[in-house]
Amino acid sequence: MVTKLNSLADYKRALLLPLAAGLLTLLLVVGVAEFLRERRAIDEQRSIAVEGVKSALKLAIDRDSDKLSGLLELLTRNADLQQAFVRRDFDELRAVAQPYYAVLRARHNITHFYFIAPDRRMFLRVQAPERRGDEINRYTLSEAERTGKPSAGLELGPMGIFTLRVVHPWTDTSGQRIGYIELGIEIDRTLEQLHSLTGVSLYSLVEKKHVQRERWEAGMRMIGRNHDWDRFPDHVVVGRPEGSDRTDVPHRLLLAATSSTEVARARVAARSLVVETTPLSDASGRSVGRMLLVMDVSASEDRYDRAIALLVGAGLLIGLGTLLIADRVITHVYLRLNETRQERDDYLERAERDALTGLLRQDVFMRALHNELQRIRHDDSTSGLLMIDIDFFKRVNDTYGHRSGDHVLQSVARLIRDCVRPQDLVARYGGEEFTVILPGAGHDTAWAVAERIRSSVEQFPFLVDGTTLKLTLSIGISIAHGGGTTTEALIRTADRALYDAKNSGRNRIISHARS
Ligand SMILES: Nc1nc2c(ncn2[C@@H]2O[C@H](COP(=O)(O)OP(=O)(O)OP(=O)(O)O)[C@@H](O)[C@H]2O)c(=O)[nH]1
Structure with missing residues (x-):
């Protein structure tokens, strides 16, 4: 042993x-x-x-x-x-x-x-x-x-x-x-x-x-x-x-x-x-x-x-x-090893995260989603996936410049993170699009979290170049039940719901999944 x-x-x-x-x-x-x-x-x-x-x-x-x-x-x-x-x-x-x-x-x-x-x-x-x-x-x-x-x-x-x-x-x-x-x-x-x-x-x-x-x-x-x-x-x-x-x-x-x-x-x-x-x-x-x-x-x-x-x-x-010297040496080596381990962990952590928002990168998100589906297949439980997109974000970039756009992306990332539990995984899927994996969540829970995120961004006053901006989000939801769902299918479903949310007027949540 x-x-x-x-x-x-x-x-x-x-x-x-x-x-x-x-x-x-x-x-x-x-x-x-x-x-x-x-x-x-x-x-x-x-x-x-x-x-x-x-x-x-x-x-x-x-x-x-x-x-x-x-x-x-x-x-x-x-x-x-x-x-x-x-x-x-x-x-x-x-x-x-x-x-x-x-x-x-x-x-x-x-x-x-x-x-x-x-x-x-x-x-x-x-x-x-x-x-x-x-x-x-x-x-x-x-x-x-x-x-x-x-x-x-x-x-x-x-x-x-x-x-x-x-x-x-x-x-x-x-x-x-x-x-x-x-x-x-x-x-x-x-x-x-x-x-x-x-x-x-x-x-x-x-x-x-x-x-x-x-x-x-x-x-x-x-x-x-x-x-x-x-x-x-x-x-x-x-x-x-x-x-x-x-x-x-x-x-x-x-x-x-x-x-x-x-x-x-x-x-x-x-x-x-x-x-x-x-x-x-x-x-x-x-x-x-x-x-x-x-x-x-x-x-x-x-x-x-x-x-x-x-x-x-x-x-x-x-x-x-000898014991005293050994004690000192062990303490020294242990602390040094810990420092090295911490440095390595920090490095790995940084490598997994998006440099702008600090959220997980897309490839990490894909791996995490794959693992989550394995888990629920084994546990026969559910998991929710949110696809989030900022409405008319291009206008922010066009009006206030790219740097202000970056600043807004960081604020939105923080607002999303503040709305979820520590075990939920938030990733930047690309550009102004975010994803959230909600382990164990069914349709109602996923909807409630999506709503919390949507309303928190809607209410947030984004300060850009001395001006207060109001922004909204569109959110698509998909739910995985036990085995049988693939990552691609789950993402596709959430993506379609997001697309529908955009097309039906934005600032809304759409879910094609039943609870
Ligand atoms: N500032 C900044 N802008 C980005 C970044 N990544 C993507 N974008 C911008 O995000 C914008 C996305 O615009 P579109 O895909 O047209 O979507 P949209 O303007 O948000 O409109 P809808 O999504 O249809 O509501 C583009 O102008 C990209 O240049 C980034 O890292 N920083």
């Missing part, structure tokens, strides 16, 4: 609404694409950060291993320690070792310092608790015993404390193995350093099956840390450095991270937190739990959100600007 556009509002509706819808759709598509692109960028940044933290953790552990190894190298060469250990002089060994431990603890965060006999029995724990004689079955010690070389790795202690341990076999000057010295750093310290370096909070969680509840609780109590065995269904938190234990991390977020390898997310107090997980294995390669990396990505998200808001804002402004 083709909609007809008439007014400027119609044009604006037809053009601006689709344009606005198109621009909005475009903005929406660009906004969503940009949003997805930025989410991807944030995810990438996060992955890079996570990889960075993992590498940093590995580096830190390697670095600590090397550091502990270096220190152990020195300790195994210490003659005082060696003598006291070989003599199995517990008090002496402790007295010599303790100042070293104080320095190692203060300078290097070392939390474990052991002297172990060749049969793997603990001879001296320099740090608390002061337990001895128990057999050590840790992987690092087994490796050092088996290979005779230093062994290092993360190990889960019986109290559920995750510790980096380095064990050095200890030999005397003759190459005889006299035992082992072990140094350890709790992983918490490393995690804490990483947290302060990267801002990422790290939680190390161990599966419950690898720890005993009572010993874990005792261990946590011993190091003065909050502990809650039931906090997670399958895991306990063994590494949760104070500095990075964010109290604002919702429990449900951590819980989600312990039960899935997917990235867990939450929005807390207008901040976006994400948790990634990475498996946690001990020195033997056994998977014992997982590490949670909690990151605050609010800053990146806010930056991207601001960029998107800016983009959408700019898009809206550009869209509005």
